[in-house]
Amino acid sequence: MTEQQDGTTVELEFSVEDEGCFFVAASERADCRIIGRETIQRTDGNRLEFFRVQGASRERILRVADEYGSVRGARVAEQSEDEHLLAAVVTGRCVAATLADTVAVIKRAEAVDGVATIVADVPPYGDVRTVVETFTDRHPDSHLVAKHTFSDGLPAVAENERSARLEAGLTDRQREAVTTAVQFGYFSWPRESTAAECADVLDVSQPTFSQHLWTGVEKLLTTMFDADSRATAQ
Incomplete structure (x- = not known):
């Protein structure tokens, strides 16, 4: 039951x-x-x-x-x-x-x-x-x-669902790169880790990490602003 x-x-x-x-x-x-x-x-x-x-x-x-x-x-x-x-x-x-x-x-x-x-x-x-x-x-x-x-x-449920929608368009590598950058303070100011250190976490080269990271960030921002535009239009 x-x-x-x-x-x-x-x-x-x-x-x-x-x-x-x-x-x-x-x-x-x-x-x-x-x-x-x-x-x-x-x-x-x-x-x-x-x-x-x-x-x-x-x-x-x-x-x-x-x-x-x-x-x-x-x-x-x-x-x-x-x-x-x-x-x-x-x-x-x-x-x-x-x-x-x-x-x-x-x-x-x-x-x-x-x-x-x-x-x-x-x-x-x-x-x-x-x-x-x-x-x-x-x-x-x-x-x-x-x-x-x-x-x-509760907020955790709504936030989880929102995150899932935003991340739906990311590849696995892009999701790993973005998450690593966030968790290791790459976007913090002052910066808490370098691109090379984040790349080391994922066992990839720094250029590969940066490629996946910024492609992923672009997708996330595009999805977020597109959603906001649709909401405003309604």
Whole structure:
């Protein structure tokens, strides 16, 4: 039997101690806080995952990543002595991928000392029971700790749908380049990383990265302004 929402949005909070999730295990092994930022599913079956790491040195988090069996490569951009941005190519279980399979939208993923807190929204057209059962089945040592119902749609759902529309025209490489640039502060002022450093994250040359990045940015801006023009015309 499905759990109908009757037009409401449901916020779910899970506690996860699944060693099969890289960021959960790494938070314990590196004795730090790891915050999930973005996940991109690649066509080769791997995922490009971005994290903010707090409380561990660059060398320590890279060593943990290198020793973790399902990490295929990792890069770190240092923000301060004990805060960094981490990009890793990962296989194995992933909370963001699990939730995406159930139409739930992840809002927060944060792990400390081997325990993660995952918060996600289930839109009105989703089935809460299916989301909970799928999540706890795929992630050992996880359980639901809170559920809240809202009569109005939550921003995370609307933002996710808007992002999906904007990104629909991007190739996989363009999406990776744009996401890496955003997550690694390439567009920040002052700039937090160079094009060469972003290219290194993706294991491509700097000219290739720049080509994918600016083609992707052009597509995103064109789509955004076209949508605004149509809305104004109506």
